[in-house]
Amino acid sequence: MKKFVSIVGARPNFMKMAPVHKELLKHKKKVTHKIIHTGQHYDRKMSSVFFKELELPKPHIYLGVGSKSHAEQTALIMVKLEKILFKEKPDLVIVYGDVNSTIAAGLVCAKLYRKNGCPIPLAHVESGLRSRDRKMPEEINRILTDNIAEYLFITEKSGYENLISGGFDRRKIFFVGNTMIDSLGDYLLKAGKSGVLKNLCISKKSYALVTLHRPSNVDDKNNLNKILRILKNINKINKYTDIVFPVHPRTVKMIEKFGLKRKFEELKNLIITEPFGYINFLALIKNAKYVLTDSGGIQEETTYLKVPCITLRENTERPITITEGTNVLCGLKEEKIYNSIKKIETGKKIKSSIPKFWDGKAAQRIVHVLLNN
Ligand code: UD1
Secondary structure: OEEEEEEEOOHHHHHHHHHHHHHHHOOOOOEEEEEEEOOOOOOHHHOHHHHHHOOOOOOOEEOOOOOOOHHHHHHHHHHHHHHHHHHHOOOEEEEEOOOHHHHHHHHHHHHOEOOOOOEOOEEEEEEOOOOOOOOOHHHHHHHHHHHHOOEEEEOOHHHHHHHHHOOOOHHHEEEOOOHHHHHHHHHHHHHHOOOHHHHOOOOOOOEEEEEOOOHHHHOOHHHHHHHHHHHHHHHHHOOOOEEEEEOOHHHHHHHHHOOOHHHHHOOOOEEEEOOOOHHHHHHHHHHOOEEEEOOOHHHHHHHHHOOOEEEOOOOOOOOHHHHOOOEEEOOOOHHHHHHHHHHHHOOOOOOOOOOOOOOOOHHHHHHHHHHHO
16 A cells, blocks of 8 residues: 655645545555645635635644745744654655745655655656746745656646756656646536625626735835736726735735735725635636736636636746737736736637646546556
């Protein structure tokens, strides 16, 4: 019997892990699977609601590290995890995406040697993505985790190109598709029954959905002021477009710190809410006229759902969402943003397609590789 452990910590990890967990359960005779939650995200709305809605068991082990500086958070996860993995002695550890919990877990595995003299093998789900922006903490996490992992599971072809040009062994690379899209497919039907639009008094395709949490956007007063102006101007382009803005805890903190709370609250047509759970948020993406975001995962979800996405970043590690999907990169360049919105407001459909292997079978492919290699 093999023993696999998944290590997760922050909101986007949970939907990437859920299909892998469910697929592993189908092979109970061959493998056990434990979930360790670092506690990087800990609020109900950022964490436990996702476990409930994704029908995941409570994490088997919870480290409770909470919010800290990057060094403290990464180090504390490592200290706590080392003791646990030393005791658990898993045959394999699986990590997801690019958050601090991902690299912290990877580093522990790389330095914990098993009886056979080898470190704990690591599988990286969502490997190979590169924004080439080293100021993003996630870019550092991605590069380092890939360098430690034995299994590199990629979501799009750019991942393959990045890894090959980075000198990685092609035998370690597996193009499996996107487990976040597996989850999306699994819960779309439930999202169709969500009452969230009714509760917010908005109708289908009549609103813009906004999410912002990148430090480069929200930790800078000038940029937050710019964002305020952009939201105001959405209303000038079309006064009937509502704006739904579920605010990430980091962004709440920054809006308050810079004294901008009242200014946001005074904006016409702006509906400010707390973060939504998974099902309601999927319903909000699916029915949005367009999305303005700086998230990575939402660029993929909008591509799959064929909803126009305006990304408020200068770069993306997910280029397929631009070349094949519905995404445009605008950074905080106001004219570019307004022109993109005006184009969407004409109602003309954007030509797009669903990327290769975003077909709901990524977790199946991953588990097949892990159990047969
Ligand atoms: C983290 C990830 C980012 C991911 C994002 C998704 C890293 C480096 N960043 O960013 O890649 O896109 O999660 O949300 O791993 N907070 C709460 N409650 C929580 C969690 C956080 O109030 O449950 C607040 C705290 O004030 C904290 C701040 O949000 O200081 C930022 O949280 P943190 O986990 O450090 O980074 P995120 O911005 O969430």
